[in-house]
Amino acid sequence: MRFVMAPMMPPAARRCDRGMEAERIPSPRFRAYGRAVSQHAAAPRDHAEAAPPRRMRAGADGPVNFGKDALRLFDQADQLAAMIHQRKxxxxxxxxxxxxxLASAKAQLAAHHGTSLTHLGRPWTVWLDRRPGLRAISESDRSSAxxxxxxxxxxxxxxxxxxxxxxxxLVHPATNRQAWNRHVRMLVASPLAKPPQPxxxxxxxxxxxEKIVVDLxxxxAALEGEVAALRETVRSLEAVAVGAMKPKGNGVAARAA
Structure with missing residues (x-):
C-alpha cells in the first residue's frame, strides 16, 4: 500500500487565506446577538429587587428558649464533662x-431551627462554645454518649x-457501644442458642x-447470749423446785436448832 503526500499550500497562499478570513464580515444575526450581550452587561442591576426574598424558617431568627430544668441539666453535664476531661x-x-x-439540646435546637439532628450547623456550634466542658470532649465521645x-x-x-x-x-460510652454491638451480633448469629453463662x-x-461468715x-454471739440466759433461768427454776420438794419437818427442826 502506497501513501501519497498531498501537495502543501505555498506560504504566500496561506498568508492570503488568513487575511481573507480576518476580513470576513459577521452576519446580521451575530451582530444582533453581540448587541444584546453588551446591553445586558452594561445594564444596571438592583440586587435587592432582582433577588427574591429568602424564606426564613420558623424560629431561625431568635434564641432557643430552654427551660430551667434543661439549663440545670446542661450545667451539670458540662461540669461532669470537664471533670472527665481532667481525669477527675x-x-x-x-x-x-x-x-x-446532649440529646435534649440537639432535639430542642432541631425543633427550633427546623433542621435535622445530624445537620444542626452553627446553632450546635454556638451551643457548644457556651459550654467548654462539653466542648472539650471529642465528637466521637459525644456521639457515643x-x-x-x-x-x-x-x-x-x-x-x-x-x-x-x-x-x-464498661464505663466509657464507646466501650459500652462496642460490647453491646458484639452482644447483638452474637444473638443475631445464633437466635436459638442459649446465651453464654457468665x-x-x-x-x-x-x-x-465473708459477708455470710460475719452474719453467722x-x-x-446472739444465740450464745440467749443460751446463757436460758441456763440461768433453768438453774433458778431447779433451785425453786428443790426447795419446794424438801419436807416441812426437817425445815422446822432446822429453824429451831
Missing amino acids: RRDFQSWLLIGKA CWLWANHEDVIAWRDALPEATREK KPDLRCHVTRL SSRH
Whole structure:
C-alpha cells in the first residue's frame, strides 16, 4: 500500500487565506446577538429587587428558649464533662447524664431551627462554645454518649445481667457501644442458642462468703447470749423446785436448832 503526500499550500497562499478570513464580515444575526450581550452587561442591576426574598424558617431568627430544668441539666453535664476531661471522674452514670443533656439540646435546637439532628450547623456550634466542658470532649465521645442515652433502657438491662467485674470495666460510652454491638451480633448469629453463662467471679464469691461468715458470727454471739440466759433461768427454776420438794419437818427442826 502506497501513501501519497498531498501537495502543501505555498506560504504566500496561506498568508492570503488568513487575511481573507480576518476580513470576513459577521452576519446580521451575530451582530444582533453581540448587541444584546453588551446591553445586558452594561445594564444596571438592583440586587435587592432582582433577588427574591429568602424564606426564613420558623424560629431561625431568635434564641432557643430552654427551660430551667434543661439549663440545670446542661450545667451539670458540662461540669461532669470537664471533670472527665481532667481525669477527675470516671463512672457510667456521668456519661449517661452527659448523653441525656446532649440529646435534649440537639432535639430542642432541631425543633427550633427546623433542621435535622445530624445537620444542626452553627446553632450546635454556638451551643457548644457556651459550654467548654462539653466542648472539650471529642465528637466521637459525644456521639457515643448520645447513643448511650438513646438506648439506655436496653443497655442498663443488659449491664445488670453482667458480672460486677465486667460492669466496672464498661464505663466509657464507646466501650459500652462496642460490647453491646458484639452482644447483638452474637444473638443475631445464633437466635436459638442459649446465651453464654457468665464465668463465676471468684472475688465476688469470696466477698459474699465473708459477708455470710460475719452474719453467722453475729447470730452465733446472739444465740450464745440467749443460751446463757436460758441456763440461768433453768438453774433458778431447779433451785425453786428443790426447795419446794424438801419436807416441812426437817425445815422446822432446822429453824429451831
